[in-house]
Every structure is written in structure tokens, then in C-alpha cells.
Amino acid sequence: MTLFDELEHIYQDALTRLAAVADSSALEAWYADALGRKGAVTLQTRAVGQLPKEERPAFGQRANEVKQALETAYAARAEAIKQEELLRDLEAGAVDVTLPGRPLAPGHLHLTTQSLRQLYSIFALMGFEVYEAPDVELEAYNFDLLNIPEYHPARDMWDTFWVKGLDAEARLLLRTHTSPGQMRVMRERCPEPIRVILPGKCYRYEQITARAEHQFYQLEGLAVGHTITLTDLIGTATQFARLFYGPDRQMRVRSSYFPFTEPSIEIDTTCTLCGGKGCRICKYTGWIEIAGAGMVHPVVLQNGGYDPAEWSGFAFGFGVERPSLTKYGVNDIRMFYGNDLRFLRQF
Ligand SMILES: [Zn+2]
Numbered sequence: 001m002t003l004f005d006e007l008e009h010i011y012q013d014a015l016t017r018l019a020a021v022a023d024s025s026a027l028e029a030w031y032a033d034a035l036g037r038k039g040a041v042t043l044q045t046r047a048v049g050q051l052p053k054e055e056r057p058a059f060g061q062r063a064n065e066v067k068q069a070l071e072t073a074y075a076a077r078a079e080a081i082k083q084e085e086l087l088r089d090l091e092a093g094a095v096d097v098t099l100p101g102r103p104l105a106p107g108h109l110h111l112t113t114q115s116l117r118q119l120y121s122i123f124a125l126m127g128f129e130v131y132e133a134p135d136v137e138l139e140a141y142n143f144d145l146l147n148i149p150e151y152h153p154a155r156d157m158w159d160t161f162w163v164k165g166l167d168a169e170a171r172l173l174l175r176t177h178t179s180p181g182q183m184r185v186m187r188e189r190c191p192e193p194i195r196v197i198l199p200g201k202c203y204r205y206e207q208i209t210a211r212a213e214h215q216f217y218q219l220e221g222l223a224v225g226h227t228i229t230l231t232d233l234i235g236t237a238t239q240f241a242r243l244f245y246g247p248d249r250q251m252r253v254r255s256s257y258f259p260f261t262e263p264s265i266e267i268d269t270t271c272t273l274c275g276g277k278g279c280r281i282c283k284y285t286g287w288i289e290i291a292g293a294g295m296v297h298p299v300v301l302q303n304g305g306y307d308p309a310e311w312s313g314f315a316f317g318f319g320v321e322r323p324s325l326t327k328y329g330v331n332d333i334r335m336f337y338g339n340d341l342r343f344l345r346q347f
Pocket of ligand 1: 271272273274275276277278279280281282283284286287
């Protein structure tokens with residue numbers, strides 16, 4: 001076989017193999033095999049030296065034609081393969097636009113926020129406005145001005161988170177109850193009459209158990225005026241209980257003690273679960289406590305700027321999580337701040 005015949009054979013063979021190439025990686029391999037630096041055509045072209053001088057130009061010309069023809073065939077095949085691969089990709093990644101969409105899971109308000117909003121609207125009906133007071137509070141507002149001096153035994157009722165690094169003259173703490181807001185609103189509004197509710201988070205340095213958290217919401221109420229009596233307090237509490245727990249609620253009042261009210265009472269309503277028959281939630285008494293309350297202590301009124309000879313007032317306070325506990329039968333207060341979606345999604 002002459003070099004010419006070999007060249008033709010290589011050419012035909014390359015064309016046949018090119019027609020069988022099916023993807024771009026096989027195509028690159030084909031190119032290296034045929035036209036690459038060590039490809040068949042290239043090697044064959046280099047063999048031109050073996051020919052007699054007069055045959056060399058004709059061989060060189062034919063070799064160039066073969067190279068050109070194979071380059072052109074390669075370019076055409078490359079374009080075709082590109083289109084095929086694009087089509088394959090489109091088919092593989094096809095989106096069925098007729099399929100129904102996946103539903104988005106919308107968030108909702110936390111159980112505590114829901115309770116707070118319900119409480120706001122009930123007290124708004126009775127003319128109470130919401131008054132916000134700070135979470136970080138002066139010791140004086142949290143204790144002293146509320147008739148709880150340093151030596152007073154009632155301070156043991158609140159284990160306190162103190163805020164470090166401040167001088168003893170103005171010690172700061174995380175409020176242990178919402179009552180310091182009473183002092184703030186009295187000093188701000190004096191000598192106007194007051195009717196406010198004070199919602200907010202409170203903090204106590206205590207062991208976390210199923211019944212006690214170190215943070216919880218309280219809602220405090222304060223009314224100050226010229227003719228306010230204990231009857232107004234009981235009437236307000238009764239109206240609240242009937243709007244919040246249901247119209248058939250019975251009320252009862254027990255005497256109690258808080259340093260900042262005199263007299264002090266605790267307000268109970270018939271159990272929300274058993275309706276008064278007795279159950280585990282109400283410890284078989286038929287009653288649940290809903291609030292601590294009382295007439296604002298004269299010393300506290302005075303500290304707020306009001307003359308106790310002319311002014312009187314009532315105050316009440318309760319935990320916001322507690323009503324949800326009894327209403328929904330939640331038996332562990334830690335669920336409220338555990339951020340377990342299985343719990344939160346139920347409300
Ligand atoms: Zn009960």
C-alpha cells in the first residue's frame with residue numbers, strides 16, 4: 001500500500017468513526033486520534049519524507065485536503081452533538097407546569113402573643129390603655145418605692161437577676177414583676193386620673209421546672225381616681241373573667257398580702273375545665289386563682305405623687321401564660337419558651 005492509499009484509508013476510517021461519535025467527550029477523543037499532534041493524519045503527513053521528491057507536492061496537497069475535510073466534518077458533528085445534548089438536558093430537566101404547587105407553611109402568632117392581644121382588647125372595652133415600662137429597671141422602682149425596703153421580708157418573694165457593673169446608688173435589675181410600671185405611670189401622669197394595663201416580661205432567678213420559668217409575662221392593671229373603691233376592683237375583675245373565661249364564671253375573693261396594696265386580695269374564678277365540680281387542674285377545689293390584687297397602698301400612692309387623702313386606686317396583676325395553661329390543659333410552662341414547633345403549631 002502506498003502512502004497515498006494509506007492516507008485515503010485513514011481519511012475514510014476517520015469519517016466512519018466520526019459518524020458513530022455520540023457525545024462531546026467521544027468527539028474530543030476522536031479529534032485527538034485523527035487530527036491531534038499525535039493523530040493518524042498528522043503522523044501520516046510527516047511521512048512525506050519517505051516519498052520521491054516529485055511526488056511530495058501532490059501528497060502534501062492531498063494531506064491538506066484531507067485535514068480540511070476532516071476539520072469541516074468535525075465542526076459539523078460538534079454542532080450537531082451540542083444540539084442533541086441540549087435537547088437531552090431539556091428533556092431530563094423538564095418541569096411539569098401543570099403539577100400543583102407545594103403549599104407554603106405560614107407562620108402564626110405565638111400563643112402568648114395571642115393571649116396578650118385578647119387581654120388588650122378586653123381591657124380596652126373597660127377603658128384601659130396599654131402602658132409599656134422597661135424590662136431593665138431601677139432597684140428603687142422595682143422594690144423601694146413599692147413599699148418593699150431592703151430589710152422587708154417580702155423581698156424574699158423575688159429572686160432577682162441583677163445587672164452588673166453599676167454603682168450602689170442606682171442598682172439595676174431585670175424587673176421581677178410589672179409593678180414598677182405603676183410607679184412610672186403615676187409619676188408621669190400625676191395629677192391626672194389613671195386607667196392603664198402594664199403588660200411585660202418579668203424575670204426571676206429560680207430553678208426552671210414544669211411550674212416555674214425564669215421568664216414569663218405578667219399583666220398588671222392600675223386605676224387611680226378620686227372615688228375608686230374595692231368594689232370597683234371586684235367589678236372589673238368579674239367583668240374581665242366573664243369576657244375571658246366565659247359568661248358563667250363565678251368569682252370569689254380571698255384576703256391576701258402584698259406590700260404595695262392594702263387591703264390585698266386574691267381573686268379566684270370557677271375552674272375553666274371542670275366548671276366547679278373539681279378536677280386535677282383546680283386540685284379538686286373547683287376554683288382557680290386568676291389574679292393578685294388590692295387597693296394601692298397609701299405609701300405607694302404618695303411615692304407616685306398622689307395625695308392618699310384625696311386619691312385612691314386599685315391594682316391587679318397576673319401571669320399571662322397561666323390562663324393558657326388552664327384553658328388548654330398545658331401541664332408544663334417550659335413549653336412556652338421551648339420553641340418546639342410541634343407544640344406551637346397547635347395554637
Ligand atoms: Zn377543675
